[in-house]
Amino acid sequence: MAPHHLTDITHRLISSSAGRIHLVEQGTGPLVLLVHGFPESWYSWRHQLPVLAAAGYRAVAIDVRGYGRSSKPADAAAYRMLDLVEDNAEVVHALGEESAVIVGHDWGATVAANSALLRPEVFRAVGLLSVPYAPRGGPRPSEIFSKMGEDEEFYVSYFQQPGRAEAEIEPDVRGWLAGFYAAFSGDTMPASGAPDPHFVSRGGMLRDRFPADRLPAWLSEGDLDVYAGEFERTGLTGPLNRYRNMDRDWEDLAAFDGAPVTQPSVFIGGRLDASTMWLADAINAYPATLPGLSSSHLLDNCGHWIQQERPAEVNKILTDWLTALPR
Numbered sequence: 001m002a003p004h005h006l007t008d009i010t011h012r013l014i015s016s017s018a019g020r021i022h023l024v025e026q027g028t029g030p031l032v033l034l035v036h037g038f039p040e041s042w043y044s045w046r047h048q049l050p051v052l053a054a055a056g057y058r059a060v061a062i063d064v065r066g067y068g069r070s071s072k073p074a075d076a077a078a079y080r081m082l083d084l085v086e087d088n089a090e091v092v093h094a095l096g097e098e099s100a101v102i103v104g105h106d107w108g109a110t111v112a113a114n115s116a117l118l119r120p121e122v123f124r125a126v127g128l129l130s131v132p133y134a135p136r137g138g139p140r141p142s143e144i145f146s147k148m149g150e151d152e153e154f155y156v157s158y159f160q161q162p163g164r165a166e167a168e169i170e171p172d173v174r175g176w177l178a179g180f181y182a183a184f185s186g187d188t189m190p191a192s193g194a195p196d197p198h199f200v201s202r203g204g205m206l207r208d209r210f211p212a213d214r215l216p217a218w219l220s221e222g223d224l225d226v227y228a229g230e231f232e233r234t235g236l237t238g239p240l241n242r243y244r245n246m247d248r249d250w251e252d253l254a255a256f257d258g259a260p261v262t263q264p265s266v267f268i269g270g271r272l273d274a275s276t277m278w279l280a281d282a283i284n285a286y287p288a289t290l291p292g293l294s295s296s297h298l299l300d301n302c303g304h305w306i307q308q309e310r311p312a313e314v315n316k317i318l319t320d321w322l323t324a325l326p327r
Contacts, residue, residue, distance in 0.1 A: 015094065016065075016087050016091070017083065018087055021065065022068055023060050024061050025049075027053025027054070031095060032057045032102075034060065035102065035108035035111050035115075037107040038106060038240075038243075040106070040227070048307055048311070048315060060100075062087075062088075062091060064084065064087075076244050079242050080252060081111065081252065085114050088112075088115045101125040102125075104127070104128060106275075109133075112128060113133045116261050126261060126264075128267045129268050130304055132279045134279060141156075141246040152201055159244070166235065173232045174228035179207050180207075181215075184274075186270060188216045190209065197210055218305060219308070260290065261292070264292045266296075267286070273304045283296065299313055
């Protein structure tokens with residue numbers, strides 16, 4: 001059952017190089033394309049769609065390839081960054097538009113930044129939520145992740161091994177998602193000093209460190225049903241394949257080493273989110289890497305699921321930023 005404010009959205013399937021991309025849209029006006037992260041769906045933007053529509057925008061939230069009702073190519077290499085960027089450009093054109101503002105959260109922020117970098121003629125401005133922009137560079141990503149955690153294993157390395165995380169998640173998708181969302185939410189994350197849920201003990205599972213007895217305030221049982229229903233139907237291999245392309249992306253994007261994203265941009269992060277703490281140097285580098293940055297925001301007491309944890313603040317920042325953009 002959709003929340004009452006989502007009753008006037010339109011579901012659409014468009015053809016893409018993946019096969020099809022499922023999207024929902026609400027409103028008319030300049031196009032704003034919303035790109036979710038892991039493990040989420042178009043539904044992660046349920047609080048933004050009606051507000052952006054009311055502010056005079058055509059708000060469109062996609063299911064990224066591998067998720068929901070979008071196609072799920074069997075080849076792991078089909079989830080490389082270049083393909084996800086192309087999907088976004090194809091969505092814009094399939095909707096009859098020449099250009100769009102793109103806003104992404106988590107992996108979607110990285111996809112949005114690269115969409116702006118690779119297709120500047122399509123994406124005229126970019127909003128980044130939770131994950132800062134860090135230009136391509138440095139050593140091969142898998143080498144960096146394998147050195148993190150000392151005697152523990154970083155979750156990205158864990159996710160990179162085909163089938164391994166699926167075997168943990170798929171027997172109890174709903175329970176696993178509840179724990180994963182709680183582990184990285186500002187109001188339910190493990191206390192400081194508790195074992196870090198970004199890491200796996202040798203021979204253990206990621207969920208060993210998830211809070212097991214509570215849902216974050218932003219996540220109702222009905223919301224959890226929506227997410228769990230999608231992943232129970234689709235499985236997790238498509239979403240996890242994003243992590244399995246990080247070295248391939250590093251190779252594909254070699255020509256863009258150190259490249260700035262020059263379009264107008266905005267960043268919103270949560271102060272309690274490891275993404276903003278670990279990547280503080282990337283945020284500090286924004287004058288060089290995001291020269292078109294309008295503003296950067298860190299929300300107090302907020303974790304990773306920023307547009308769901310703090311919808312009113314995120315909506316105000318986004319609408320103020322969009323209103324100030326040249327139309």
